[in-house]
Amino acid sequence: MKIDKTIRALTYVPLFIGLISLAHSLYPAGLIFLVILTAATYLDLVVGKPLPGVLLTVCGVLGTLIFAIIAVRMPFEAIAYWIMFLSIIKMLGKKAMRDLKQIIALSFFNFLDSAVFHYSVVFVLYLILYIVAASIALVVITFLDEKKETTLKTEVRSTLTKFGIRFGIGTIIMSIFFFVFLPRSPYVLLRAQVYAPSRKEGFSNELKMGKVEDMNLQDQILLRIKPLNRIKEKVLYVRGIVYNKYEKDTWLRDPEDLPGWKHFGEIKGTRTLRSYSITIEPMNTRVLYAPDYPERIDIRRVAFTPSWGKVFLVAGRNLLQKTQYNSYSSASPDTELPEELDFRDIPEVLTPILDSLFFAENLKGKTAEETANNIKYHFLRNYRYSIEEAPDSNWIQNFIVKKRGHCEYFATLSALLLRRAGIPSRLVGGFLTDEWNRFGSYFVIRTRHAHTWVEYYANGEWVSMDPTPPAAKKGEVLGNLREYVDYLAYLWTTQVLEFSFSNQLKIFLNLRSSLKKLFTGQRILILIACFAGLLLASAALFFIARKFTIKENVATQYFRKFERILKIKGIKIEPGMTAGDIEQIVKSSAAVAFLREYLMCRFSGQCDYQELKRKYENFRKSIS
Amino acid sequence: MARVKPFVSYVKLKKWGRYYAVLTLLLGFAAVNSGNNLLYFFLAALLSIMALSGFFSYLSLKSIRLSIIVPEEIYAKTVNYLKIRVSNRNIVPVFLIYVKKSDKEKVLFDMIPPKSYRESLMPYYFERRGYSNVDAVFAGTTFPLSFTIREMYYPLNLKVLVFPHIYRIRHEDRSLYPKNAGWGAQSTKEGAIGDFMGLRKYEKHDSVSRIYWKKVKNKDLFVKRFHDEDFKEFTLEISSRASESEIEKVASMAVYYLENGHSVGLSVDGKEELPPDSGMKQKIRILEKLALLSYED
Structure with missing residues (x-):
């Protein structure tokens, strides 16, 4: 027996949500499957012509074979596409009650799969919608399956839908509780399969002129850095990677690491470490970023190496997943000057232009600091920041002539000038931000905050120098809203995605100490009084609400509409009139039919609301 | 309840x-x-x-x-x-x-x-x-x-x-158990046909066709009384060691006759347990007796 269209449509809702969530995370390929599924749904609900089972079985087997082949190279994507494919196949076939159950199971797998690919805060929205939709569908199917029926009366459907919504909301609330208290282990056998296809890129061992410029043109969030101490800087220099070699318009970190290299030198100045909680968005990077000058990093599940130049490099493959870690920074610059590396080397072809600049601008000082300051202030006074200068092989000449450029030009030329003056120097690639989120109290680091600056070696330490003039600030549209949305995303990452065993421990410890405080002295009495008061207030509210919410019977609602129409036509129904009286006044067969159905509904206890609705519509049409 | x-x-x-x-x-x-x-x-x-x-x-x-x-x-x-x-x-x-x-x-x-x-x-x-x-x-x-x-x-x-289980009884079963199955010999039940038993006054529930018009006196109407020829009054005989199928047969017959308006009694091992009577109460009484016949808890 064919299942009612409305019931089928109810079952397809969770499938659609699951598939949209998966298609979103596998955009743009996922979108194709979504379009096909929409077409299949149209065929099923509107055209009503299911495809033959044999054809679908053949398609299913062939498709499975194709996806099995794809799985050899891309197992996770292949599984996701296969599940979407099966959903479409199922949608095209005939639908018995068993098939509807299978469709809900498929919707679950679609959604579950999207949890592996998805890391965005939008996932919460999908999750809420999915749980509610799946609850309604399951409740309705259970009801029909048990009654061995294929259709539902409007009244029962609406009651079941309400129940399903309540059930779904209850599930979401309870899930939060379970999520927090489910036993976690600090040790996992496998690393989380985190596949977030991302076009975001951080710094690598190679920095070609123009790369930072490209990054400056984008606006994706890469990092969020929350100072854990009460000190708040106005701007934050986030150290990424340090380059030592410049050749063919490219800065290189060569070698990446120095085996046997001694870790950082003595921390000078203040010994107080500033700590930061850093969340890194999925991006292809080699580096663990930390505010200057990083001394230590605490990170779970990611192996890393502290390398020369106070740089922390990910061991093995590049970091791709969303990660949270803590960094501890000091005010002490790096003191190590690795002997194996040459920080004075410059390409010979650049010597004349560097010399002429030195001569023309009189940049040479008596000490290294003086020379560095001359160079820095020369740029700050005479040059301006511009991002519209495309790099070419003759970029230095253009830069000197036009006197405008961006951080790569300023930093590179400064480093080369310092080297020409015999001062060891190097380029630091990282981020410079002043974007502060007031809601979450953290710095936001976007792609456009990518920055390079210089470090030169003088008096036994690497002194930082930023010769880039400040860029003009742009006003932001919907700044507050944007900030708040970003804060939600931050919460999602820190409180959900990175929720761990240590967070659980903290909750239990806080709970214990709070309970201890509560159950001391007279506080317990106050607590009991408050609780009793709250209970009484809730009870009073409940009764008041119940008193004022008088639910009108559906049949009565139709009767009211009927009454209104008659009133417009000049026929007034007085209180106390019987159905017979009304029949005599109205004298319309459609009105009489409606009235009979209404009486049946209202007083017999057996009501077909669809029939009532139909008769009301007939009456409305007849009278208009 | x-x-x-x-x-x-x-x-x-x-x-x-x-x-x-x-x-x-x-x-x-x-x-x-x-x-x-x-x-x-x-x-x-x-x-x-x-x-x-x-x-x-x-x-x-x-x-x-x-x-x-x-x-x-x-x-x-x-x-x-x-x-x-x-x-x-x-x-x-x-x-x-x-x-x-x-x-x-x-x-x-x-x-x-x-x-x-x-x-x-x-x-x-x-x-x-x-x-x-x-x-x-x-x-x-x-x-x-x-x-x-x-x-x-x-x-x-x-x-x-x-x-006991009641089933539709066959024609030949009907004569097996009645002890004194006189065809209405001891019956006082009034029917519409059969032997004439005298006159009585017309009552409201009587059919108009039964009025004996020849005897209309001073606006008083009379009807003729007859023995009901189909009516039977008898006692069903059963042994206290009767098998389950025999009990079911007797019960089925009792129900059959009582539901057809006859008067039925019950005798166990020759001793009259229930004198013949008709109606629902008699049916229940007979069925109760048969339900508990040689019943062991």
Whole structure:
């Protein structure tokens, strides 16, 4: 027996949500499957012509074979596409009650799969919608399956839908509780399969002129850095990677690491470490970023190496997943000057232009600091920041002539000038931000905050120098809203995605100490009084609400509409009139039919609301 | 009417429930092994659904009250119908409540609105005559998600008297047991045909066609009285050691004759236990005697 269209449509809702969530995370390929599924749904609900089972079985087997082949190279994507494919196949076939159950199971797998690919805060929205939709569908199917029926009366459907919504909301609330208290282990056998296809890129061992410029043109969030101490800087220099070699318009970190290299030198100045909680968005990077000058990093599940130049490099493959870690920074610059590396080397072809600049601008000082300051202030006074200068092989000449450029030009030329003056120097690639989120109290680091600056070696330490003039600030549209949305995303990452065993421990410890405080002295009495008061207030509210919410019977609602129409036509129904009286006044067969159905509904206890609705519509049409 | 209170409740997993349990376990394993918090979230949702589903089904069963109305006549080896009334005391509707003795003896209530009740008939089968216990019924539900069946055991301990099985008797069986099957010889029952018994005054319920017009005097109307030729009055004879099939035959005959308006008595081992009489009360009396004939508890 064919299942009612409305019931089928109810079952397809969770499938659609699951598939949209998966298609979103596998955009743009996922979108194709979504379009096909929409077409299949149209065929099923509107055209009503299911495809033959044999054809679908053949398609299913062939498709499975194709996806099995794809799985050899891309197992996770292949599984996701296969599940979407099966959903479409199922949608095209005939639908018995068993098939509807299978469709809900498929919707679950679609959604579950999207949890592996998805890391965005939008996932919460999908999750809420999915749980509610799946609850309604399951409740309705259970009801029909048990009654061995294929259709539902409007009244029962609406009651079941309400129940399903309540059930779904209850599930979401309870899930939060379970999520927090489910036993976690600090040790996992496998690393989380985190596949977030991302076009975001951080710094690598190679920095070609123009790369930072490209990054400056984008606006994706890469990092969020929350100072854990009460000190708040106005701007934050986030150290990424340090380059030592410049050749063919490219800065290189060569070698990446120095085996046997001694870790950082003595921390000078203040010994107080500033700590930061850093969340890194999925991006292809080699580096663990930390505010200057990083001394230590605490990170779970990611192996890393502290390398020369106070740089922390990910061991093995590049970091791709969303990660949270803590960094501890000091005010002490790096003191190590690795002997194996040459920080004075410059390409010979650049010597004349560097010399002429030195001569023309009189940049040479008596000490290294003086020379560095001359160079820095020369740029700050005479040059301006511009991002519209495309790099070419003759970029230095253009830069000197036009006197405008961006951080790569300023930093590179400064480093080369310092080297020409015999001062060891190097380029630091990282981020410079002043974007502060007031809601979450953290710095936001976007792609456009990518920055390079210089470090030169003088008096036994690497002194930082930023010769880039400040860029003009742009006003932001919907700044507050944007900030708040970003804060939600931050919460999602820190409180959900990175929720761990240590967070659980903290909750239990806080709970214990709070309970201890509560159950001391007279506080317990106050607590009991408050609780009793709250209970009484809730009870009073409940009764008041119940008193004022008088639910009108559906049949009565139709009767009211009927009454209104008659009133417009000049026929007034007085209180106390019987159905017979009304029949005599109205004298319309459609009105009489409606009235009979209404009486049946209202007083017999057996009501077909669809029939009532139909008769009301007939009456409305007849009278208009 | 017997109002009963639930005793214990228990949960059984259905086929889809087993799949669900396996899936939850697998997901738990995957979450623990990967440390992926979104999988943990899914696991939390699955556990919540399981817990809430259990809670709702328990709440549904706790908020109902069962009333059982046993019919006056219950026959062995026949489907009898117990009237079941399920009342919902809760302020929310309850769905898919079934009451059953076994899988075949089951009645389903699809929806019971808040603060109201629904009634239905539940088939109930008794194997043998005599006193029988309706030990218990089970009220259960698969709502809301059909993954589990939650049932509550309702102890009844109702003692009912089950009458012998009644079947349609054959023509040749009719002459086997009557002891004094006189064709209305001792009958005083009035019929419309047969031997003339005299006149009596016309009464309101008499058919107009029976008025004896020749005897109309001073506006008084009379009708003729006759013996009812089809009417029989007899006593059914049965031995106290009669077999079950003999008891069933006698009971069936008694019911047959009594329902056709005859007067039937019962004699056991030659001793007249019940003098011939007609009507429903006599039927019950005979059936009670036969139900307890050589009955051993």
